[in-house]
Amino acid sequence: MSEGDERTLLVASPHEGLLTHIARDLQSERELNIGEMPFRVADLSELDPDVGEPGTSGTIETGTGLLVRIPPWRHDEYGIEDHGGNTATYWRPEHTMEPLRNQLESNLDKKHGLFLPDYLSGPSDIDGDLFSGYELIKTFAIPVTVTQGERRTLVLSKWRFDYTVRDDDHRRHLNLALDTGLGERNSLGFGFVNITDKTEVTEPTQEANGADT
Numbered sequence: 001m002s003e004g005d006e007r008t009l010l011v012a013s014p015h016e017g018l019l020t021h022i023a024r025d026l027q028s029e030r031e032l033n034i035g036e037m038p039f040r041v042a043d044l045s046e047l048d049p050d051v052g053e054p055g056t057s058g059t060i061e062t063g064t065g066l067l068v069r070i071p072p073w074r075h076d077e078y079g080i081e082d083h084g085g086n087t088a089t090y091w092r093p094e095h096t097m098e099p100l101r102n103q104l105e106s107n108l109d110k111k112h113g114l115f116l117p118d119y120l121s122g123p124s125d126i127d128g129d130l131f132s133g134y135e136l137i138k139t140f141a142i143p144v145t146v147t148q149g150e151r152r153t154l155v156l157s158k159w160r161f162d163y164t165v166r167d168d169d170h171r172r173h174l175n176l177a178l179d180t181g182l183g184e185r186n187s188l189g190f191g192f193v194n195i196t197d198k199t200e201v202t203e204p205t206q207e208a209n210g211a212d213t
Helices: 016-028 072-078 097-115 168-180
Strands: 031-034 037-040 057-062 133-147 150-164 193-199
Touching: 057 168, 072 097, 097 133, 097 168, 168 193
Parallel strands: none
Antiparallel strands: 031 037, 057 150, 057 193, 133 150
16 A cells, blocks of 8 residues: 555444444544554445345355354364364365354354344244355465464455345344354454345336226
8 A cells, every 4th residue: 555545444343332432533533543554534434234125135245354263073073184182173165165154153143142132033043044155265374463472374265155035034144244244253354244246125016907898
């Protein structure tokens, strides 16, 4: 990046109050520092992404790398070679789709329990997959400072997910993923997702049929 470049910063959270606080702070103090890079906030706008009503189809794409780890107690279930120890395994394409789908659902279940009322059904409480299609764009590894003084190399993946909203529960789960991100370490910026395509359900039109008398 060079001085004078323009960028769009998206902030996602299930806590509307937190987003309001951030917006008010940026309105009063227009300088925003990311690391050692100072930016000036030119404009603020509110976004309310929604996957759409039941029947709507679309595509959700990961804007940042997706971090999915398979816990050691599930290695045998998925036929993953265990090299000893009690460490989780980063998902890779050779592990197949089943562990990825299961871990994404389990992780979103936890977020559903944290941010939504107990009486609402979570992702694992209903039939059907979260997504109807999975297209892997790439996998890659990057070094990341996970906590102060601790640096790790994380294996990430980028995806396009197809969906068709089945019902209100499914819609709520997909919208939760838009707010919280998918997979792990969302607070570090991983698992951020965006709607890249959406076809809204349309009401059928009725044609009037005339009859000769």
